[in-house]
Amino acid sequence: MIKVQKEDFDVNKELKKLSENKNVGGISFFIGLVREDLSKDKCHSMTLQHYPEMTEKMLDKIEIEANKRWNLIGSIIIHRYGKLYPGDQIVLVGTSSEHRKDAINSCEFLIDWLKTKAPFWKLEERESGKKWVEENFKDSETVKNWK
C-alpha cells in the first residue's frame, strides 16, 4: 500500500495492519526522521516538495518490484510532504513475510530506492539560510548495488 500525505502517521497502526495475517512470521520497518543536525549549522525545518502524479506512479512501481523480488505478505510505504521540523517522521517503509530475510532485505531495498528515485526534493532551513538538499552520491551508489 502506498500513501503520500501531509499528515503524520502512526507506526503502531501500521504495525497492527501488517500483523493481521497469521502467516506473518516477521515484520521490518524503516522510519526516517528530520534530523536537527547538532553541527553549528542547525536545521530548523525541512520542506518536502514533490511531483504528485509521478510520486504515486514511481512508488507503485517499486512496491510491485519488491514483491517480485521477495516473498512478501504485506508492504506499506508512507511518504510525507510539506513543512516538517526536527524529530518529525518523514517516511515509513514496512514489509512483512513468513521468514525474516524477505522482510529485512525488501525493506532496505525500498528505502535505498526512495532516496534517489522518488520525486521528492528537500528544502532545509538552516541557521545559515535556506538550501535545497543536494544529491548524496553514496545513496546513488547504494541503489546501483540492488540491480
Added chain:
Amino acid sequence: MNIKYFSWVRDQIGLDEEQIELDPKVNSVEKLVSHLIKNSEDHSKALADISLIRCAVNMEVVNLNHKIKNEDEIAFFPPMTGG
C-alpha cells in the same frame, strides 16, 4: 505541451509550470532545453548547466536525446532526494 519545474529549477525560473506550443523541429529534450534557454534570462540561468538537471517525460526519467511531442508532459528538476 505542459512543462513542470521543481526544486531550485522552479525557484530560478519563477514558474511551477508553463504551457508552450511545440515547434515540430523541437523534437528532443535537448532541443527543448535549447529552445527554453532563449525564453528568458531566468530560464537561461536555471538550465545553463544541464548536467545538474534531470528530465521526466510523462513521469519517466529520460535522457537528453529522448524524443518528445506536443502532447507530452515534461518536468525538469535536480536529482531527487526522497526518503
